[in-house]
Amino acid sequence: MADLKWWQKPVRMGRHEWMADLARIKHRDLDELARDKAEQWHINCEWIIGTPGIAPGLGWMTTFNTDRFEKYPALGDFDMLREYIPYARKHRIHPLAYLNMHWYSYEFGEKHPDWLQIMADEQEYGRVNPLYGSGTTLCINSTWRDWAFELVREAMKCGLDGVFLDGPVVYPDCCYCPSCLEKFTASHGQEPPREEDWADPMYKDFIEFREQSMADFLRDAGDAMREINPEGVIFLNAGSWHGGAWRVARDIAKVGPYQNFNGAEAFYHLGRETPTLFWSLAAKHLVAGGKPAIVFVHHCLGAWHYLPLPPIETKVAAAQTVACGSGTWMAVFDYSFDNSPEETIAPMREINRFLEQNEPYLTAAESGANIALLYSGQSGKFYISNIDDLFTDVEMTSEQDLTFKAGSGDSVVDLPARKARCDQWQGDTYRGWFNALTRRHIPFDVMLDAGITDGSLAKYDTLILGNASCLSAAQKQALADFVQSGGNLVAEFEAGEYDERGEASDVNLRSLLGCEAIEGAFEPATTEEYIDLGEAGHPLLAEFHAGQWLARPVNALKAKPSPDARVLAHYMNPTGKVYTKPQGISEWPAAICRESGGRVVYFPGLFGEFYGIYKMETIEELLAAAVYWAHGKPMPMRVSAPPTVEVELWHQPQHNRIVVHLVNNTADMQRPMSTLIPIHDIEIELDYEWATGHSNNSRGHVCRSRKGEGGSGLQPDMLAYSARGLELGIEQTDAGVKLTLPVLELYDLVIVELT
Numbered sequence: 001m002a003d004l005k006w007w008q009k010p011v012r013m014g015r016h017e018w019m020a021d022l023a024r025i026k027h028r029d030l031d032e033l034a035r036d037k038a039e040q041w042h043i044n045c046e047w048i049i050g051t052p053g054i055a056p057g058l059g060w061m062t063t064f065n066t067d068r069f070e071k072y073p074a075l076g077d078f079d080m081l082r083e084y085i086p087y088a089r090k091h092r093i094h095p096l097a098y099l100n101m102h103w104y105s106y107e108f109g110e111k112h113p114d115w116l117q118i119m120a121d122e123q124e125y126g127r128v129n130p131l132y133g134s135g136t137t138l139c140i141n142s143t144w145r146d147w148a149f150e151l152v153r154e155a156m157k158c159g160l161d162g163v164f165l166d167g168p169v170v171y172p173d174c175c176y177c178p179s180c181l182e183k184f185t186a187s188h189g190q191e192p193p194r195e196e197d198w199a200d201p202m203y204k205d206f207i208e209f210r211e212q213s214m215a216d217f218l219r220d221a222g223d224a225m226r227e228i229n230p231e232g233v234i235f236l237n238a239g240s241w242h243g244g245a246w247r248v249a250r251d252i253a254k255v256g257p258y259q260n261f262n263g264a265e266a267f268y269h270l271g272r273e274t275p276t277l278f279w280s281l282a283a284k285h286l287v288a289g290g291k292p293a294i295v296f297v298h299h300c301l302g303a304w305h306y307l308p309l310p311p312i313e314t315k316v317a318a319a320q321t322v323a324c325g326s327g328t329w330m331a332v333f334d335y336s337f338d339n340s341p342e343e344t345i346a347p348m349r350e351i352n353r354f355l356e357q358n359e360p361y362l363t364a365a366e367s368g369a370n371i372a373l374l375y376s377g378q379s380g381k382f383y384i385s386n387i388d389d390l391f392t393d394v395e396m397t398s399e400q401d402l403t404f405k406a407g408s409g410d411s412v413v414d415l416p417a418r419k420a421r422c423d424q425w426q427g428d429t430y431r432g433w434f435n436a437l438t439r440r441h442i443p444f445d446v447m448l449d450a451g452i453t454d455g456s457l458a459k460y461d462t463l464i465l466g467n468a469s470c471l472s473a474a475q476k477q478a479l480a481d482f483v484q485s486g487g488n489l490v491a492e493f494e495a496g497e498y499d500e501r502g503e504a505s506d507v508n509l510r511s512l513l514g515c516e517a518i519e520g521a522f523e524p525a526t527t528e529e530y531i532d533l534g535e536a537g538h539p540l541l542a543e544f545h546a547g548q549w550l551a552r553p554v555n556a557l558k559a560k561p562s563p564d565a566r567v568l569a570h571y572m573n574p575t576g577k578v579y580t581k582p583q584g585i586s587e588w589p590a591a592i593c594r595e596s597g598g599r600v601v602y603f604p605g606l607f608g609e610f611y612g613i614y615k616m617e618t619i620e621e622l623l624a625a626a627v628y629w630a631h632g633k634p635m636p637m638r639v640s641a642p643p644t645v646e647v648e649l650w651h652q653p654q655h656n657r658i659v660v661h662l663v664n665n666t667a668d669m670q671r672p673m674s675t676l677i678p679i680h681d682i683e684i685e686l687d688y689e690w691a692t693g694h695s696n697n698s699r700g701h702v703c704r705s706r707k708g709e710g711g712s713g714l715q716p717d718m719l720a721y722s723a724r725g726l727e728l729g730i731e732q733t734d735a736g737v738k739l740t741l742p743v744l745e746l747y748d749l750v751i752v753e754l755t
């Protein structure tokens with residue numbers, strides 16, 4: 001542990017955003033400013049503005065002195081980096097520079113026409129889509145890259161520990177500048193297609209080319225940085241889990257190898273539904289990249305940057321982020337000519353102080369989950385279903401003023417529109433499964449595609465594939481091997497139907513999933529279609545009753561089961577209309593299971609996506625039941641708490657310690673949250689098998705033997721306490737030990753020392 005680098009330990013980043021009046025820093029006591037960061041903000045890493053991200057696009061001006069670049073005039077001779085860095089270090093804060101790498105004024109762009117990002121129709125991207133109202137953006141394959149690397153070097157000469165690159169971004173429909181055309185032609189023998197054409201393999205090459213260009217840029221920027229400081233860190237805004245990330249060439253699987261942190265924005269915005277687990281969704285996805293992760297949280301009220309985020313949102317953001325294994329980052333927008341206002345700093349101080357005090361419990365922690373949810377970036381990028389029946393235009397059905405609204409019923413024919421729908425499905429499927437598992441307190445990690453073949457899969461007993469439609473032959477073989485050797489699988493819809501580039505494939509997962517053929521799809525329906533559970537006699541359906549109906553997912557396939565598979569439930573025949581008599585049970589299964597080696601559950605429908613959008617309790621129950629049955633043994637942790645309490649299981653083998661994070665997301669049923677409702681008497685049952693099996697202390701077995709003696713009620717070899725200092729109830733159970741946390745306000749850790 002002693003050999004961990006600073007950035008591999010718990011990191012709390014912050015950014016002091018001076019907005020357009022950057023020069024105010026000149027008049028501040030820099031020692032006091034840095035001390036505030038350490039003692040009030042409780043951060044241990046600060047982004048100092050190196051090139052400003054302010055109107056009208058001043059990414060080409062520096063805040064530090066260099067004869068290679070133009071200086072931000074209002075700072076005069078004041079070198080913001082060199083003046084401030086010594087004070088940051090004095091207060092044990094790692095200084096990084098924020099370098100804006102995507103927003104440039106038109107004035108700057110005009111001086112360098114060959115650097116501009118160009119769209120397929122030869123227009124300049126920034127002229128058609130002014131950035132933040134005004135300004136343009138530059139291309140990573142043009143010679144601007146050399147300018148950018150020189151900027152990185154010059155900034156690093158100020159004595160930084162690293163740089164954060166805000167951008168670059170490959171914007172949608174970009175880039176067709178001369179440099180990109182030349183680079184693409186050199187590797188592919190022709191210019192890239194100018195249309196979004198998913199039937200053209202060259203278009204897919206272009207999608208990969210854009211992402212590879214990002215990775216190349218980051219790799220070379222990292223090399224430039226290490227010329228000045230070999231120990232420096234670098235990272236950029238790497239994008240998150242939402243469907244359609246390919247449009248801006250963002251994928252942590254591509255850039256991850258060249259950066260020290262996988263970081264992405266999860267900025268809170270008002271006026272739209274924000275998922276309860278907004279920051280958790282981002283954090284676990286980033287953590288899946290296998291390196292330190294950072295979730296960026298704007299400490300402001302959406303797009304009202306001069307107002308702070310409500311205190312509960314700020315604290316929940318940090319709690320979810322850290323509970324899921326990521327580090328925090330908060331930007332404070334300083335709009336005052338005096339000090340940053342107390343209402344902005346107070347919640348940050350409170351949560352970051354707690355994180356600082358509990359650093360030992362967050363350091364070198366390993367997830368305790370033995371279930372993984374696959375986030376298939378390949379499928380997010382290349383999935384476009386070839387089943388025509390799925391692309392009927394339906395909207396979410398609603399009834400208002402005795403009128404029904406349900407879409408045109410026409411078939412969506414153009415491929416970009418179909419792709420957009422598939423992108424949406426992939427994001428919503430991830431969110432649906434993520435929400436269901438978290439709400440049911442099932443411990444799970446997120447895994448990227450590479451994990452299927454790089455050995456990561458071996459850590460898990462159960463893998464949830466979701467609709468991982470685009471997988472390579474090697475990945476499909478690895479999944480077959482996994483099940484053959486006792487691993488369990490939960491899959492749905494078109495999992496494994498295509499190759500890793502979304503092309504139809506003879507190699508699929510059908511026989512593994514207990515499906516002989518897919519013979520089309522039901523017409524999508526957002527109303528009145530059902531699943532019949534029949535006899536419901538199978539243990540998977542133990543929580544349901546015979547003859548029970550569930551809502552049918554909007555998108556459902558007609559899958560023919562294999563002879564060796566067990567059909568658990570059937571789709572009912574379509575009614576086609578609302579308020580219509582049911583039409584009986586169809587021949588098509590809604591759920592299939594199979595046991596051969598491990599256990600496999602297959603849903604021939606977009607159940608995860610359906611749950612992600614409609615949030616029906618019975619569908620959540622069905623998803624959880626599938627995971628429980630497939631897993632086939634007790635979860636390492638069982639929790640009795642409302643679904644809004646998020647519980648994450650970690651352990652620290654070096655310390656023989658289990659750390660359970662509890663985040664209370666129970667609030668006032670609208671956002672932004674203003675009132676948090678404390679939860680009492682949360683029970684956490686830890687499995688002995690798991691706890692002692694993961695212990696590297698040979699005395700771990702003592703716990704197990706003492707369990708046999710029983711009777712005392714307390715486990716003498718186990719010390720359990722809460723990070724908030726609450727006294728826990730401890731009770732031995734048949735399977736392990738049950739801990740009771742008397743009350744959870746917003747965030748707490750339950751720590752179990754196996755002595």
Ligand SMILES: [Zn+2]
Pocket residue numbers: 116117118139140141142175176177178179180181
């Ligand atoms: Zn270009």
